[in-house]
Amino acid sequence: MRVGLFGGSFNPAHEGHAHVAETARRRLKLDRVIWLVSPQNPLKPAHETAEVAERMAGARRHARGPAMIVSDAETRLGAQYTIDTVRALKRRFPRVKFVWIMGADSLATFHRWRGWTQIMFEVPVAVVSRPWISLKSRFSPAALRFRPHRVSAEEAAGLPDRSPPAWAFLLGRFNFQSSTALRARMKRARTPK
Numbered sequence: 001m002r003v004g005l006f007g008g009s010f011n012p013a014h015e016g017h018a019h020v021a022e023t024a025r026r027r028l029k030l031d032r033v034i035w036l037v038s039p040q041n042p043l044k045p046a047h048e049t050a051e052v053a054e055r056m057a058g059a060r061r062h063a064r065g066p067a068m069i070v071s072d073a074e075t076r077l078g079a080q081y082t083i084d085t086v087r088a089l090k091r092r093f094p095r096v097k098f099v100w101i102m103g104a105d106s107l108a109t110f111h112r113w114r115g116w117t118q119i120m121f122e123v124p125v126a127v128v129s130r131p132w133i134s135l136k137s138r139f140s141p142a143a144l145r146f147r148p149h150r151v152s153a154e155e156a157a158g159l160p161d162r163s164p165p166a167w168a169f170l171l172g173r174f175n176f177q178s179s180t181a182l183r184a185r186m187k188r189a190r191t192p193k
Contacts, residue, residue: 002029002160004126005089006101007036007074007082011049013058016103020128024101025067027170028126029157032067033101035059036085039075043112083115086122097160098123104130104137104169111141120146124159125167138169 006021013035021033037056040046049055052075059070079085082100090098100123102110107127110116119125120142127137137143143150149165151158156168 001031001095002097002099003093004028004030004033004099004101005036005086005123006033007038007085008106009038009041009044009049010035010055010059011041011044013055013062015062016130017059018062018064020101020103020130021063021068023128023170023172024099024126027156027172028099028159028168030067030099030160032069033063034073035063035068035070036074037070037072039072039080042080042114043109081114083113083118083122086119090122099160100125101128102126103128107142107169108137108140111145116142117145120149120165120167122164124151124162124164126156126159126170127167128170129172143169 004021004024006024008017010017021035024030025033037052037059039052040049052072056070056072063070073089074085077085077088079088086098086100100119102125104127113119146165146167149167151162151166151168153168153171156170159166159168
């Protein structure tokens with residue numbers, strides 16, 4: 001089985017997330033994409049993060065179709081960091097071919113994640129283009145460090161079968177929604193005039 005792991009805060013989930021998940025599913029020929037709703041992103045302030053149940057509900061609204069699964073596995077595993085989640089899932093499901101999925105905005109800051117180089121050596125990584133950041137992300141510390149291991153877009157369908165480190169940058173149409181913009185809009189709507 002070929003399974004994409006799509007981790008994030010999903011604070012809130014939106015069509016851009018659905019676009020990233022569906023693009024990766026289709027282009028990599030994945031059997032499933034698991035949306036891993038993070039209990040708390042260590043790089044983001046807790047006071048700005050909605051409760052896990054609220055974010056799970058939002059992710060379920062956008063994760064459409066039987067191939068999309070929304071999970072609180074990180075909460076149940078007690079995992080705070082992606083590297084711990086990936087290793088735990090690989091131990092539990094040794095026959096599954098996992099691929100980590102992220103938007104280009106995450107690749108731009110990937111070098112700030114705990115154990116980011118180890119993640120690249122644990123599972124292949126698929127990066128889906130996102131507006132305004134795609135070009136910058138391709139020159140990020142992670143992209144530059146792992147440039148020799150980049151798989152061409154034409155070879156991306158075989159990414160789940162590759163031994164890590166291996167990664168692909170998947171170009172496609174842009175979806176302009178972002179959680180940051182949605183939170184700002186909700187905050188403005190709540191502010192009395």
